[in-house]
Amino acid sequence: MGSSRVILVEIIALGLVLSLLTGGSVRALQEERLVAEWALLALLPLQTLWPAVAGVLTLHCSWSRAAWLLLMAALGAVLLLNAPRRWMLAIAGLGISLNILVIGINGGMPVSINAAQSVGAERAALDELAAQQCLYVALDDSTLLSGLGDVLPVPGPRWHQALISVGDLLLALGLSVWLFVAAKGRITRA
Numbered sequence: 001m002g003s004s005r006v007i008l009v010e011i012i013a014l015g016l017v018l019s020l021l022t023g024g025s026v027r028a029l030q031e032e033r034l035v036a037e038w039a040l041l042a043l044l045p046l047q048t049l050w051p052a053v054a055g056v057l058t059l060h061c062s063w064s065r066a067a068w069l070l071l072m073a074a075l076g077a078v079l080l081l082n083a084p085r086r087w088m089l090a091i092a093g094l095g096i097s098l099n100i101l102v103i104g105i106n107g108g109m110p111v112s113i114n115a116a117q118s119v120g121a122e123r124a125a126l127d128e129l130a131a132q133q134c135l136y137v138a139l140d141d142s143t144l145l146s147g148l149g150d151v152l153p154v155p156g157p158r159w160h161q162a163l164i165s166v167g168d169l170l171l172a173l174g175l176s177v178w179l180f181v182a183a184k185g186r187i188t189r190a
Contacts, residue, residue: 004162005048007154008172015176016183024183032182035081043078044175047071047096051135061134065108068135072100079174088181092174098167102148108137110149111163119153119161 020026034040046053050071054064079093103109117123139149150163 004150004154004164004168006160007162007164008048008168011169011172012175012179015179019180019183022184024180025185026183028185029179029183031185034078034085036078039074039078040082043071043075047075051133054135055133065103065135069100069104072096072103076100086178086181088174088177090174092171092178095167095170095172095174098148098170099165102145102165102167103135105144106137106149108135109165110139110143110146110151111136112139112146112149112151115151115153115163119155119163120158121161 016024016029047068050064050068054068057064059067076093076096079089079096083090083093099109113123136150137143139146139151143149148166150165150168152164152166152169154160154162154164
């Protein structure tokens with residue numbers, strides 16, 4: 001099974017590509033100013049890659065989970081600080097907030113075994129991943145807000161198949177729409 005990170009990057013990049021194809025420019029995107037944009041540029045990839053980073057650092061599960069939640073909370077704060085200027089960043093902020101909520105109350109991101117198997121994951125590989133990655137938990141009857149977990153299968157070629165959450169989708173769509181609008185430049189009214 002592929003990585004949900006690939007899917008999220010593709011959704012975000014789609015906004016930029018569509019904007020460029022319809023008259024947007026990289027120059028206009030460069031002129032877009034956000035509050036704490038440096039933090040956005042650092043936190044987005046870091047929180048997305050945290051599960052892999054945490055595995056390399058071999059942190060205790062509780063420390064790793066706390067760090068992941070703090071990274072997401074900081075990212076959500078930056079997105080929401082910029083929402084009054086660009087409403088679509090509120091959608092992205094809502095997405096990250098939903099992920100914080102479901103991870104926080106379940107002790108990890110719930111993953112639907114059935115959904116994972118529907119896109120080609122094998123049960124043994126999922127069990128091994130759960131044992132190695134304390135940031136994810138198997139979705140079961142005790143899972144709270146299970147619909148917010150990694151339950152949305154993304155079909156396609158084997159390297160592209162993944163599971164994403166509603167929060168992931170809102171985060172990616174919000175950022176994609178923001179890139180589309182930002183690359184179009186400022187709208188002036190006559």
